[in-house]
Amino acid sequence: MYDFYFADRESICARPEDFLIFCKRLLPRWANGIPDSECIALWRILKSLPKQAPTLVETGSGASSLALFLHAALNGGKVFSWDTNASKGAYLRSVISDAMCRVLEVDIHKIWTFIPFNSTDPHVGISALKEMGLTADFGFFDSWHVLDHLLQEIDHFEKVASPKFVIALDDAYYTMKYQNFAYVNMIRQKLGLRRVDEPQDNRCKPFYEEVDSHLRGRYPVVEKIQDEYKQLYAKDLSLAYYESNREFTNLVGMEDGSKLDHRFDAWRVS
Ligand SMILES: C[S@@+](CC[C@H](N)C(=O)[O-])C[C@H]1O[C@@H](n2cnc3c(N)ncnc32)[C@H](O)[C@@H]1O
Numbered sequence: 001m002y003d004f005y006f007a008d009r010e011s012i013c014a015r016p017e018d019f020l021i022f023c024k025r026l027l028p029r030w031a032n033g034i035p036d037s038e039c040i041a042l043w044r045i046l047k048s049l050p051k052q053a054p055t056l057v058e059t060g061s062g063a064s065s066l067a068l069f070l071h072a073a074l075n076g077g078k079v080f081s082w083d084t085n086a087s088k089g090a091y092l093r094s095v096i097s098d099a100m101c102r103v104l105e106v107d108i109h110k111i112w113t114f115i116p117f118n119s120t121d122p123h124v125g126i127s128a129l130k131e132m133g134l135t136a137d138f139g140f141f142d143s144w145h146v147l148d149h150l151l152q153e154i155d156h157f158e159k160v161a162s163p164k165f166v167i168a169l170d171d172a173y174y175t176m177k178y179q180n181f182a183y184v185n186m187i188r189q190k191l192g193l194r195r196v197d198e199p200q201d202n203r204c205k206p207f208y209e210e211v212d213s214h215l216r217g218r219y220p221v222v223e224k225i226q227d228e229y230k231q232l233y234a235k236d237l238s239l240a241y242y243e244s245n246r247e248f249t250n251l252v253g254m255e256d257g258s259k260l261d262h263r264f265d266a267w268r269v270s
Contacts, residue, residue: 002026002098009104013074017043020070023099024063029242031088031095033062033142034170037236038264041229042140042168045266046071050164053077055134057126059119059153060142060170061088065112068140069096073106078134079113082126082143086116119143119153126156135162142170147177147204151214158218161269166225167215168266172208173259177201182253189252208265215269225266233260 004026006012012019020043021036034042042064046056053076056068061083068079083089093108101108117124129136139157141150154167176182181198188195204210215222233239239246249255 002095003102004099006103012103016070016074020067023066023070023095026095026099027063027066029245031062031091032238033060034064034264035233035236036238037232038170038229039063039067040232041227041264041266042067043071044228045166045168045225046138049137049166051137051162054137055080055129055162056138056140057082057129057136057157058140058142059083059126060144061085061092061114062142064140064142064170065092066096066100068138069108069112070100072111073100073104077111077137079111080115080126080129080136081112082115082117082119084116084118084143089114089116120149120156126153127159129160134160136160137162137165139165139167140170141167144180145171145174145176145183145207146180147174147207147210150207150211154211154214164268164270166266166268167211168225168227168264169207169211171263172211172265173206173256173262175204175206177204185252186249186254195252206259206262208262211265212267215267219269221268221270223268225268227264227266229264230261233263 006019006022017040024039056072056077056079058064058068059082061081065081072079097108115124119125136157141153179202185195246255250257
């Protein structure tokens, strides 16, 4: 169903970004949660990782999984994705198998592990990589967008991180501490319920500031990556394509068009 032909392996190796966006555009909206510009920025950061065959971690699967998978398929390495929505894993597996694995002649099961559970579970969350004898080189965090959960995910990640690692965030400008009222209000709107106000104590600094301070408090070398999302997003076709839906997501606070510069942020740490 998803085995649309792009080009042979050699041409894919020559134009991997075009192939990545070609595959991303096969996805429906519910599994395509980041714009093309962010997917490209993610891809370019992966290319800059110092380790050959790195271990890549993500929380919240979707288009980002395609970027991580393609990097591992072309360069070696492994991908671990945590998402509580098991159907998303099954769906993405079918897209990756058809669209990527066939032409690249790789076995999805040797590269990608999807864990359909809470990313911070003490037994099968991110820190379980330790029991598998692995260290993580890259983490992309895009699951439940509240600071408390995000910092827990980063804490788990740090327990298994390599001495040099990179972390990246989606929706890094969000400022919700313990409850995602934007998401809750989106659901309430669909249920025909009135909007609930966010209590003051749910407010925190933007995630990119909180995470920056967290990392600088723990590691001697923390470099903010000059990611390319910030140059690319103004001309991003995928953002224009979903414009009508974005009016609603802006209204309930799931997106803030004025803060898009910090939708994506990343750090190199050692
Ligand atoms: C915004 S979507 C991810 C988008 C994806 N990165 C992409 O590129 O399309 C967020 C995902 O996080 C998952 N999620 C929410 N809370 C979670 C948790 N505690 N552990 C793991 N996954 C979670 C949801 O099921 C949802 O699929």
